[in-house]
Amino acid sequence: MMMETKIKEYIKLVKKGDQAAFEEIVLFYQSKVFAICFRMIGNRHEAEDIAQEAFIRAYVNIHSFDNKRKFSTWLYRIATNLTIDRIRKKKPDFYLDAQVQGTEGLDLYAQIPADQALPEEEVESIEIQSYIQQEIMNLPAKYRSVIALRFVDELSLIEISEILEIPVGTVKTRIHRGREALRKRLRHV
Amino acid sequence: MIMKCDKQITDLMHEYLDGHITKKDEQTLRSHLQTCPACQEHFHELKRAISLVKANSDLRPSSSFTSQVMNNLPKERKRIGVQRWLRMHPLLTAAAIFFVMMFGGVYSAWDQDHQLSYPKGKNLVVEDDTVIVPEGVRVDGDLVVKNGNLKIDGEVEGNVVIINGDHLMASTGNISGEIKQVNEIFEWLWYHIKDISRSIFDMTSK
Known part of the structure; x- marks a missing residue:
């Protein structure tokens, strides 16, 4: 709450032409914006690229931001829109949407035997992290965006619906299905 | 394996995890979980999946992230400065616009007609x-x-x-x-x- 009001002050300064004040905003939100983009696109380099562009766009369009609204909602909308555009422009993604409804069944990663996954004590390890991300990447893009927003920043369903500009009911359905899919994919980890 | 209770109860599990569950539904879920090992397992797996995804979420961008953003911002301070000046001095702005337009118009009128002109139809x-x-x-x-x-x-x-x-x-x-x-x-x-x-x-x- 304190931070939100501080951010609003920085935004006022940016609107007055104080470019340096924008640095505080970037520092505060960079990790979350990056993590959301990464969860959606699955590649560090691209995620960083998109996240940087999101901040630049936020800066350029700062005058269209209404200070009465929540800044993160506006910023995350820019970031998720950019990521969705990038996903659409990419080459046909043979593994992304291949297994849409059937969260079970065979796909590239389901073929990796469960007991090859690393033991639980190493949850923090890079391998596990990339394995989890690969499982997220097996979900359709529209599920990934909801999952990213829900689990990176613990956003409420209403906030997610505002960011993605979809009805709350749709957000709910996607979170439920996304959770079920992840449960099945990660139960052996 | 699949029990009759599955769909209804898993819906309650998700509502619980969303943080949007009524007291009554939460009670229903709790008492069911105590008696149904299959649903208990299901619920446990859901929570575990979430914690795995969350444990992973201290992803950090590279340390040069902020400086790269700042270096790529458009240099528009001058433009903003002019805009701000115009906004802060509306009267001077209006006066400036008025003079530019008036002098422009009058000058072009002066420049254009070098022809003799006089009122017609007055027996001149x-x-x-x-x-x-x-x-x-x-x-x-x-x-x-x-x-x-x-x-x-x-x-x-x-x-x-x-x-x-x-x-x-x-x-x-x-x-x-x-x-x-x-x-x-x-x-x-x-x-x-x-x-x-x-x-x-x-x-x-x-």
């Missing part, structure tokens, strides 16, 4: 570049002659303005108002400004 006679009000002719109202001389042998009931020309005196001529001769661009401008302000005051006084 033209000889070379001289407009003559012949003897016995009476002009009612103001008389404006541009780019030519004016010789008044008759009468003018009003003001006379001669732009870019001379008033050739004739002893017999009679003018009831003033005579103004305008030859330089600044005088032309001054004449226009007076003209505009007079029409503004006329408008406001009506």
Whole structure:
């Protein structure tokens, strides 16, 4: 709450032409914006690229931001829109949407035997992290965006619906299905 | 394996995990979980999946992230400065716009017509570049002659303005108002400004 009001002050300064004040905003939100983009696109380099562009766009369009609204909602909308555009422009993604409804069944990663996954004590390890991300990447893009927003920043369903500009009911359905899919994919980890 | 309770109960699990569950539904879920190992397992797996995804979420961008963003921001301070100045001085801005447009318009009017012009249909006679009000002719109202001389042998009931020309005196001529001769661009401008302000005051006084 304190931070939100501080951010609003920085935004006022940016609107007055104080470019340096924008640095505080970037520092505060960079990790979350990056993590959301990464969860959606699955590649560090691209995620960083998109996240940087999101901040630049936020800066350029700062005058269209209404200070009465929540800044993160506006910023995350820019970031998720950019990521969705990038996903659409990419080459046909043979593994992304291949297994849409059937969260079970065979796909590239389901073929990796469960007991090859690393033991639980190493949850923090890079391998596990990339394995989890690969499982997220097996979900359709529209599920990934909801999952990213829900689990990176613990956003409420209403906030997610505002960011993605979809009805709350749709957000709910996607979170439920996304959770079920992840449960099945990660139960052996 | 699949029990009848599955769908209804898993819905409750998700609502619980969303943080949107009624007290009554939460009670239903709790008492069911105590009696149903399959649902218990399911619920446990859901929570575990979430914690795995969350444990992973201390993803950090590279340390140069912020500086890269800052270096790629458009350099628009000057533009913002000008915009801000304009916004803070609305009166000066309006005055500046007014003068630019007025001088522009008046100058182009000055530049364009070098042709002799005078009011038609008033029995005036033209000889070379001289407009003559012949003897016995009476002009009612103001008389404006541009780019030519004016010789008044008759009468003018009003003001006379001669732009870019001379008033050739004739002893017999009679003018009831003033005579103004305008030859330089600044005088032309001054004449226009007076003209505009007079029409503004006329408008406001009506």
